[in-house]
Amino acid sequence: MPKTVYVNVEYLTRVEGHGNIVVNVTDGNIEKCNLEIVEAPRLFEGMLRGRSIFEAQHITSRICGICSCGHTLASLQAAEDAIGFKQSAQTEKLRKLLLYQEILDSHILHIYLLAAPDLLGVKSFVPLINSHNDVVRRALRMKKECNNMCEIIAGRHVHPISTTVGGFTKLPKESELDRMRQIMERMQEDMEATVELLTTLTFPSFERDTEYVALVNDENEYPFLEGDVGSTDGVRFDKHEYKNYINEFVVPHSTAKHTKLSRDSYMVGALARYNLNHEKLNSEAKKAALKLKLEPGTKNPYLNTVAQAVESVYCIEESIKIIDELKETGVKHDEKITVGLNENKNIPVKAGRGIGAVEVPRGILFHDYEIDAEGRIINANCMIPTNQNLNNIERDMRTLVPEILEKTEEEITLFLEMLVRAYDPCISCSTHFLNVKFVK
Amino acid sequence: MKPKVAFFDFACCEGCQLQVANFGEELLDILEVVDVVNFREVMSENGEDYDIAIIEGSITNQHAVERIKKIREKAKIVIAYGACACTGGINAMKNNFEMPEIMHYVYKDDAKYFDTIPTKAVDQVVKVDYYVHGCPVYPKEFVDVLKCVLQGVEYKVPEKSVCTECKLNENECMFDKGLTCMGPITKAGCNSWCINNGNICFGCRGFVENPAKNAAIEVLKDHGLNPELIIKKINMYNTVLDEKLKKKGEE
Numbered sequence: 001m002p003k004t005v006y007v008n009v010e011y012l013t014r015v016e017g018h019g020n021i022v023v024n025v026t027d028g029n030i031e032k033c034n035l036e037i038v039e040a041p042r043l044f045e046g047m048l049r050g051r052s053i054f055e056a057q058h059i060t061s062r063i064c065g066i067c068s069c070g071h072t073l074a075s076l077q078a079a080e081d082a083i084g085f086k087q088s089a090q091t092e093k094l095r096k097l098l099l100y101q102e103i104l105d106s107h108i109l110h111i112y113l114l115a116a117p118d119l120l121g122v123k124s125f126v127p128l129i130n131s132h133n134d135v136v137r138r139a140l141r142m143k144k145e146c147n148n149m150c151e152i153i154a155g156r157h158v159h160p161i162s163t164t165v166g167g168f169t170k171l172p173k174e175s176e177l178d179r180m181r182q183i184m185e186r187m188q189e190d191m192e193a194t195v196e197l198l199t200t201l202t203f204p205s206f207e208r209d210t211e212y213v214a215l216v217n218d219e220n221e222y223p224f225l226e227g228d229v230g231s232t233d234g235v236r237f238d239k240h241e242y243k244n245y246i247n248e249f250v251v252p253h254s255t256a257k258h259t260k261l262s263r264d265s266y267m268v269g270a271l272a273r274y275n276l277n278h279e280k281l282n283s284e285a286k287k288a289a290l291k292l293k294l295e296p297g298t299k300n301p302y303l304n305t306v307a308q309a310v311e312s313v314y315c316i317e318e319s320i321k322i323i324d325e326l327k328e329t330g331v332k333h334d335e336k337i338t339v340g341l342n343e344n345k346n347i348p349v350k351a352g353r354g355i356g357a358v359e360v361p362r363g364i365l366f367h368d369y370e371i372d373a374e375g376r377i378i379n380a381n382c383m384i385p386t387n388q389n390l391n392n393i394e395r396d397m398r399t400l401v402p403e404i405l406e407k408t409e410e411e412i413t414l415f416l417e418m419l420v421r422a423y424d425p426c427i428s429c430s431t432h433f434l435n436v437k438f439v440k
Numbered sequence: 441m442k443p444k445v446a447f448f449d450f451a452c453c454e455g456c457q458l459q460v461a462n463f464g465e466e467l468l469d470i471l472e473v474v475d476v477v478n479f480r481e482v483m484s485e486n487g488e489d490y491d492i493a494i495i496e497g498s499i500t501n502q503h504a505v506e507r508i509k510k511i512r513e514k515a516k517i518v519i520a521y522g523a524c525a526c527t528g529g530i531n532a533m534k535n536n537f538e539m540p541e542i543m544h545y546v547y548k549d550d551a552k553y554f555d556t557i558p559t560k561a562v563d564q565v566v567k568v569d570y571y572v573h574g575c576p577v578y579p580k581e582f583v584d585v586l587k588c589v590l591q592g593v594e595y596k597v598p599e600k601s602v603c604t605e606c607k608l609n610e611n612e613c614m615f616d617k618g619l620t621c622m623g624p625i626t627k628a629g630c631n632s633w634c635i636n637n638g639n640i641c642f643g644c645r646g647f648v649e650n651p652a653k654n655a656a657i658e659v660l661k662d663h664g665l666n667p668e669l670i671i672k673k674i675n676m677y678n679t680v681l682d683e684k685l686k687k688k689g690e691e
Contacts (some may be wrong), residue, residue, distance in 0.1 A: 040450070040451040040500045040501050040503075040504060040556070041500070041543070041546070041547070041554050041556055042451055042500070042531055042534075043534045043542050043543070043545075043546050045545070045546050046534065046537060046542035046543075046545040046546045047530075047533040047534050047537070047542070049545070050672065051672060052669060052672075055642075055672075055673070055676070058642055058676075059530060059533075059676070062453050062455070062529075062530045062575065063453060064453050064454070064455070065452075065453040065454045065455020065456065065457070065458045065576065066454070066455070066458060068453070068455060109458075109461065113461065113482045114482065117484070123483065123484035123485050124479075124482060124483035124484055124485055125482065125483075126471070126476070126483060126485070129468065129471070136468075137465055137468070140461075140463075140464045140465050140467055140468070141464060141465055143461060143462060143464060144462065144463070144464025144465070145464075147462045147464075154637075155633070155634070155636075155637035155639070156576075156633070156637075157462065158455040158456075158458055158459055158462070158576040159455060159575065159576055161633065161634045161637040161638075161639050162637045162638050162639060164639065168638075169637060169638030169639045170637050170638040336638065338614075338617050338619065338638060339619075340614065340617075340619030340620060340621070340639075340640045341619070341620065341640075341669055341673070343618055343619050343620060343666075344617075344618045344619070
């Protein structure tokens with residue numbers, strides 16, 4: 001029987017930033033099925049003009065509180081690429097460690113506080129304090145521990161302090177390496193319990209074939225920080241070519257700019273990385289994937305949350321490896337730098353253009369700076385994971401709605417909310433880019 | 441009855457809200473004394489009945505102006521939470537550009553679809569009762585402010601510069617290293633967080649009440665430092681405060 005459904009979720013909760021889900025179905029016909037972005041424009045790219053590359057990471061980390069380390073690392077990579085600066089092996093290790101901790105922190109936040117309440121039939125973690133006290137405590141403990149790790153590596157998690165162009169302004173002491181290892185060992189136990197918990201939860205079954213995009217490389221390591229851009233449709237290109245491959249386009253029926261690569265839309269994030277690079281996961285993460293029955297080639301976006309759990313296991317194990325390597329070689333404290341705005345001109349600067357491409361919790365993030373001979377930014381562009389996912393989310397919504405039309409409006413709303421949340425969208429990030437749908 | 445607390449976010453990165461989730465299990469202790477009824481980033485409960493409104497983010501469009509006014513009408517106490525709410529924060533950097541120009545740079549021909557106004561701190565639109573400065577907020581200070589709110593007493597932001605805390609932490613002065621630092625003209629209260637970690641102060645907590653801004657620029661020029669970069673560094677977090685100071689000077 002033809003059905004009429006109106007869904008209008010204003011200010012979707014448990015996501016970062018402001019978005020509305022609007023679905024209108026009249027007599028069985030979908031008239032509208034949109035994820036509207038209502039975040040106020042913040043104009044970061046415009047504000048970066050005239051700024052020194054030595055303060056760009058400080059500014060761009062403020063694009064997003066949840067992935068501030070990711071923005072910092074993409075910014076540093078773009079700046080260092082532009083001036084031709086090569087990071088030291090130690091800096092690379094510490095940056096990787098910081099990124100692993102941010103991915104872990106963000107995934108834990110998403111799995112427990114943002115996604116799990118739906119699967120447990122409650123509105124937020126607050127009712128869980130009584131019903132699942134140990135689970136809430138574990139979640140908050142894990143989050144806090146990630147923060148403690150970031151504090152040691154970079155001063156703090158939200159807006160890291162010691163990460164600058166050229167390296168780090170502070171380096172971990174021997175005792176701090178020990179402390180980090182202890183934290184990660186404790187985290188292994190909590191992570192095991194997390195995987196266990198996820199095996200008991202049932203995710204909606206829904207599939208849609210799409211293209212998955214993530215960093216790829218020829219190293220034997222699941223790539224987060226270095227690589228080319230690759231897709232499950234077999235495309236591979238150097239990050240400097242991103243503008244030639246990734247199309248931003250305006251949809252005729254709206255003014256929204258979307259992105260696509262080989263086909264109508266693509267997905268970035270944990271599931272995309274897993275589908276492209278699962279063979280390079282460490283053995284513990286592979287075991288977790290097996291336990292969680294996450295198959296390579298998974299096409300169910302709801303399982304992005306499960307892929308996040310697999311990556312979390314990976315990040316803990318890899319962090320331990322890095323800490324052990326640092327313990328073995330000892331931290332070279334003479335690499336500590338004080339840079340400020342490079343007033344002392346310790347780091348040679350030249351005009352040029354640099355690209356950063358980093359896998360942050362929600363997917364591949366690009367920072368692109370064109371700078372003058374003084375190291376001032378002339379033009380800036382940031383391409384945000386959520387921005388790349390919005391087109392894919394809407395296409396999922398349009399495929400999903402007809403499949404669940406027999407459900408109640410309340411259930412349809414919940415399924416749609418869960419779908420959008422599964423992508424873990426970071427709307428504050430995405431909105432400095434035009435991505436608003438105007439209903440005309 | 442526990443007081444009802446609501447978090448509201450305006451233009452910002454939501455990192456200050458995240459600082460709350462980052463309390464770890466201590467968050468459960470805070471939840472013993474207050475009843476959080478609205479916290480969109482992590483909760484779907486949507487309580488419209490609240491005593492204390494904690495405002496994150498700055499006011500950057502007309503819709504936000506109307507929204508914050510409604511929140512002020514309902515709340516007994518309004519707390520400006522984080523740099524964006526207290527001083528306009530990093531969002532106010534855009535006020536240094538011509539609005540149509542910067543809008544066009546980012547959004548091209550579609551700029552016309554956006555409602556935008558120069559960035560305002562919350563207290564430029566409604567009365568604010570308490571301030572938690574910083575980008576991000578310093579968690580300890582947030583707890584201190586919350587304690588004052590719950591006891592109904594005033595919280596005084598320390599009226600001294602970051603340098604006073606930095607000296608106690610025995611950090612080597614950034615100026616002695618030939619670098620510029622916002623410490624001398626920035627409000628204390630963060631325990632010189634950034635300098636403790638080897639970086640300079642970027643001034644995220646805003647000017648002290650009477651910053652010797654011109655003198656600071658002169659000193660920096662004397663050190664042969666590029667005045668343009670220095671002014672830019674000052675207005676990274678202080679554009680709105682600077683506008684307020686200028687206005688005060690004219691009166």
